[in-house]
Each structure stands twice: as structure tokens, then as C-alpha cells.
Amino acid sequence: MAPHLRAVIFDVDGTLADTERDGHRPAFNAAFAEHGLDVEWGAAEYGRLLTITGGARRIAADLRERGVAGDEADELAARVHRTKTALFTSLVTSGAIVARPGLPELVADLAAGGVRLAVATTGRRTWVEPLVDRLLAPHPVEVIVTGDDVADLKPDPEVYLRALAALGLEARDALAVEDSAVGLRAATAAGLATVVVTNGYTADQDFTGAAAVLPGFDGPEPLRAQRCRALHRRWWTAGTATSGERGGTA
Ligand code: XBP
């Protein structure tokens, strides 16, 4: 039987909004300063650090690189990350973070077509909930799974598996939307067809296995509900194709 698209599960950072370079990064830097640390992540350096998912893990890895011992790095990272989370939450509630162009139209179209909405992110619930509310309201987001809810962060599939379980759906019933190779790996490992919408940090990454790789939601062929359905169906019906053939730029 042909697959039927019942839900779209969105990643948050880089997908719903371009949060990383001018949102999370300055919040991390301000937190370092508040804790008296002489650390400032530049835009290019931050891009490299993004392969380490989860803010606390990212800070700890950088502190270890700078010679801070293992346990001490983890404890200091946890404290700095609490400050960063508070700062970034204030940024979110100030309304400074806006949706990527075309996202509101896609979400409205999905909701109008009866496609359920969910979120699967590495970020912390404290800021994820108000951000999702600001960017996706008035459309109901039934399920939000965050970095607080999982034992293992992306590229582990746990966040997507939990989202599917909470929706009561199989992987075949849903489509993931991601911006990064790490996110694609997580969604693919959960068995999901995945559309990648790239951004400045991720455009050159390897997206083999994606249902499509797009530079944005808008463009000559904007991503809307009908195209999501077509890409989802094609990915599943090309089930015997190699992951390379499933990728591409449709
Ligand atoms: C992106 C991440 C997060 C953010 C920072 O997650 O890896 O760590 O960079 O947020 P996704 P936190 O793309 O899955 O949304 O500081 O709250 O971790």
C-alpha cells in the first residue's frame, strides 16, 4: 500500500529558524564572559563546533581542548550552559528570532491538509517551547521532544523514535525536516524519510539518503504540503534504491 503522510516532524535549530550564528553563539559567548572565562567563539569556529550536538557537550568539549580536566570541564560546562540557556530564553521571548522564509506557509498548508505537526530537537525545553509557540502558532504542535527528554542526542535516533511513539505512528507515516547531516543521520536511523533544508553552516555537508535537499522552504518550487506528500511517497516507493539514489536535489 502506498504510504500516507500523517505527520511532519521538524528539527528546530537551523530548520525552523536560523538560530545558530546570531542566536545561540552570542548567548554562549555572553555566558562565557559572565563566568569569567576567556572564551569567545567566532562564526567559523562555531560552525566547526556544531558537529558536537547539545550546548553543554559543546562547551565541555571546547574546555577540554583548552586543557580543562575531564570532570571539571563537565561541571563548568553545565554551569555555563545554565547561564546560556537563560540568556537564549530571554532572546526567544523578546521575539528576536524569526521563522525561516516560507516556513509559516508550509506549516499552515500542512495543518489545513490534516497533517499533524511535531518537533524533535537537541535543544533544551526551556527555550524550545516558547520558540515553537512563537514560530508555529496558531497551529497545534502535538508533540515536542527535546534534549531534556533523551539519553542520547542526535545523531542517535532516540529523539525521533520518541516523537513517533508519542504520535502513535510508524516511521512510514511521517516525514522529518532537518537542516544538518547530524540531524539527517538521526532521522534516517529512526527509519524516516527526511527532507533537508540547508543553511549557511550546513550547505556543504553530505546528505546522502535524504528524500530531497533544498536551499530553503521558498524558491521556484516552494516546499508545501503537496510536495512533502510527493517526496515522502517517492522515498518510500523507491525502497529498493540505494541511499545515494534516494538523495539528490528534488
Ligand atoms: C542543535 C543543537 C543545540 C543548539 C544549542 O539542535 O545541537 O545544541 O546548538 O541548543 P537541533 P542548547 O538542530 O537538533 O535543534 O544549548 O539548548 O543545546
Ligand code: MG
Ligand atoms: Mg538543526
